[in-house]
Amino acid sequence: MSTGAPAGYDPHAFEPFAVTVDLAVFTVRGGRLHVLLVERGEDPYKGHWALPGGFVLPRESAESAARRELAEETGLTEDTAGALHLEQLRTYSDPDRDPRMRVVSVAYAALVPDLPEPRGGGDAAGARWWDAGALGPLAFDHDRILADAYDRIGAKLEYSCLATAFCPPEFTLGELQQVYETVWGVELDRPNFRRKVLTTPGFVQALEGSPRRTGGRGKPAALYRAGAATALHPPLLRPEGRST
Amino acid sequence: MSTGAPAGYDPHAFEPFAVTVDLAVFTVRGGRLHVLLVERGEDPYKGHWALPGGFVLPRESAESAARRELAEETGLTEDTAGALHLEQLRTYSDPDRDPRMRVVSVAYAALVPDLPEPRGGGDAAGARWWDAGALGPLAFDHDRILADAYDRIGAKLEYSCLATAFCPPEFTLGELQQVYETVWGVELDRPNFRRKVLTTPGFVQALEGSPRRTGGRGKPAALYRAGAATALHPPLLRPEGRST
């Protein structure tokens, strides 16, 4: 706000706003994009699945609330997953988006590497990963939030180094390419992808002594870790059109 | 929100959140980027300049509130400026960002063509355009919001057709180029800019009968209006690095 409260504004005068966060937590497992959802144990939308989230506490910022919720739902903290990427998406404020009261929700997208199945901690009845491809309707306006989140990360892969956030600390270029192919739903040419990634300074960084990942079916692949760069110049454009 | 209020959650139990909108309204005039600011008439920050904005009313969305405030401050509605572009930026929720109470603010960026000086309508003591280059410190965290807004529109010019929102309904390619040069603070090669814009389908649309803008100093320029496209493929990249 800015122009000052209306003269005589009383914070308690009318039904107040509640402020919450909603999280679209994505991961790539088995060549499919997955989203973390929790099952609602109460009305409204009892039995439906929803994005994890919760109230912003009186003395915390929305981002702190998002990190707290993320830790509660996934058991992850900044330490356990250094690559954790949390990004504010946008805020949803339709007056009727929650039938119980006026709730304004700040949505975040989080990208995590493949994780173990979430422990059922927190207040959620159950939490599990769902294939993002085929989801039944979610509670509240979460379908819309999820669609916006999906658009955002797809677009962001084009001009940022974000894809490494989906990978474990050490990864092969094939795994990185898998991330792009999974999120975009397209196939990329392997040599071209490789050239692009390796000629972009700071995108990835070869591991010392060039260890290789063996045990797979083909020629062992070199290992890399995420580089220092955050932006991609020029961008790595999707074969077709874009959104946003 | 999503997981349900904590059992027994009472909306009136603690100091509630107020939800506001803040607007970074940009225009290009005289080859300089300008921002609309209002002077605060009350403490805190009395006498400082701030982004226009105000409370979200109990039955309206943040976007409606933003449009309402924008109309109040500029005298513009959707009708008067068809090209008006309003875009949600992000939400600022630091617990101490307003010393009076807990205020969560949804920030929007608006792009408008060159407008007459704003009438002093609304509750603001005074409102005027400021050169975005050299601004004194603003009230609250508005310096930060403004910086974020600036980053966003600069980045968005690269991959969207947004620049036309700064132009009047009919414009020349020179004027469009001026927008890019002003926002990015760089000089662009005129023939190359022209080539890029004209070969991007749907970016601009030549006016029927190819009228020309005369009265200027050089050869009269052809007039265009904004095309149907919203995204730029491939993008029009800035000469140097980017942000966000």
Place this chain on the structure above:
DNA sequence: GCCTTTATAGTCAGAATGACTATTAAGGAG
């Protein structure tokens, strides 16, 4: 009529990309 200014047309080399082919190095089947 010059001169300045701006719009517009066109050229040319380098960079980046898309579509390929070839080679290397593993595991698995026989």
Place this chain on the structure above:
DNA sequence: CTCCTTAATAGTCATTCTGACTATAAAGGC
């Protein structure tokens, strides 16, 4: 052990896109 399959890696080549230019056209000012 040897062939076969699989995947990683190394190149090639043509096309597209871009940046840096030069040239021409059409206005106003003197």
